[in-house]
Amino acid sequence: MAVSQDKIIEPRQVTGSKFAMLRAHPIFCDLDADAFEQLARYIKPAVLKRGASIFSKGDPGNSLIAVVSGTVKISISSPDGRSAILNLIGPGEIFGEVAVLDGQARTADATANSNCEILVIDRREFLPFVRSQPALAMKFIELLCARLRWTSDQVEQVILQDLPGRLAGALIRLTERHKAAKDSRTIAVTQQEISEMVGMSRESINKQLRAWSTRNWVRLEHGAIVVLELEPLQEIAGTAAQDD
């Protein structure tokens, strides 16, 4: 386990504040008070530095993880060094549920993409808990369905669309993801990260973004992209290739 022991904070001091995030999460919000109390006993907070590995592809799936602050990168990498980002998990979201629920190995790597606070819920205590709470199982079904829709979308885009289409699609999905946040149109990702999400070279991505920025569809900042005009992007993502 990459979450080393010395990083674990004493649970009691954060029970009220940090667990509030889990309490508010769609998965757990309908739980009654004492069930949640029981759950809280299995939760271990941890703090991670940027770049720290949380788990790797092939590891046994021993824990479900919730992000309190920072973002976590879910990715896979090929032996020849290329890597692909499957998802970015932000504050208030959870990940790692697949391996926990089916007991198989992890399908991807999880890495702290910035300094992070996370909550770790151990599988051994958690699985029986889910079984004892049928409503919770239904919530997980919904979560898994949402994930499946997300990855199906990705397959669709990657197979059917060319560069402009994929990039537009990625930008749209990213703006929708945290439309909860205040400034929803600013996406805090580097062009390198986007290129890995989309599966094309950083240079190509840059050129396309630059072309769009001259049309004022997007504005490029350092480490971020601001979407100014959503409609033309949706146009490009929906219908294939008219480009440039």
Next chain:
Amino acid sequence: MAVSQDKIIEPRQVTGSKFAMLRAHPIFCDLDADAFEQLARYIKPAVLKRGASIFSKGDPGNSLIAVVSGTVKISISSPDGRSAILNLIGPGEIFGEVAVLDGQARTADATANSNCEILVIDRREFLPFVRSQPALAMKFIELLCARLRWTSDQVEQVILQDLPGRLAGALIRLTERHKAAKDSRTIAVTQQEISEMVGMSRESINKQLRAWSTRNWVRLEHGAIVVLELEPLQEIAGTAAQDD
């Protein structure tokens, strides 16, 4: 609904024989007898001709479907005519569970890839049934996890691998899928179909397959591919690109 009324067979005559398939399915096999009896009342059998549409992307997800005989193609298509096959569903398997479970629109098209017999389970009766059977919910969680692993694999392959890698991966996954069947190494798909699964042109696929067939790794038949040597393909699928 594309399943037209005149194709529906009188339920009683098939109760014993055809429903046996569902009874044997991992999802339903642990159900006790009278629960299954109750479920059986919601099942409508249907027969489809090759090419018939079962549902289309965007439709409301009103039913869960099981394949009794034949194969069903799950695919998506872009406005410009290209299309991608996400999955092929064979006898004894079920599909369409995502839209049924989360109540959203269908994410892909389903088409009869050969003449088919199917069983249609209506959402309205089925959802409460799942809620009343916590064990069944856990089974669906496992199914969804398996699907998620399948599509994640697809994303991984499509983004990270070149043509030989993707093709090898597709062949391996197809042989594993129906290793239950007798002659597991013979895959009954056309090269056109494989090209749509893999997201590359039919011609490119043909050339690669032909190269492998001269090495006796595969044998090409009319409308089918026989995998002779699995190991070199696994080699290519695992490590990227040495090719040819």
Next chain:
DNA sequence: ATGATGTTGTGAAGCAGCTCACACGCACCG
């Protein structure tokens, strides 16, 4: 300041895979 490190921007050259344009064989059917 002064590097060190990471992000962005850009052009030239190369190539993997696509498109197009065929020919051939197999299978089904009137």
Next chain:
DNA sequence: CGGTGCGTGTGAGCTGCTTCACAACATCAT
């Protein structure tokens, strides 16, 4: 039997994207 499809096989050219090789700039620790 001789069509009429549909699946397969193959080459020539085109192109979108990658790779490579940089330069400029932001950010941060020292």
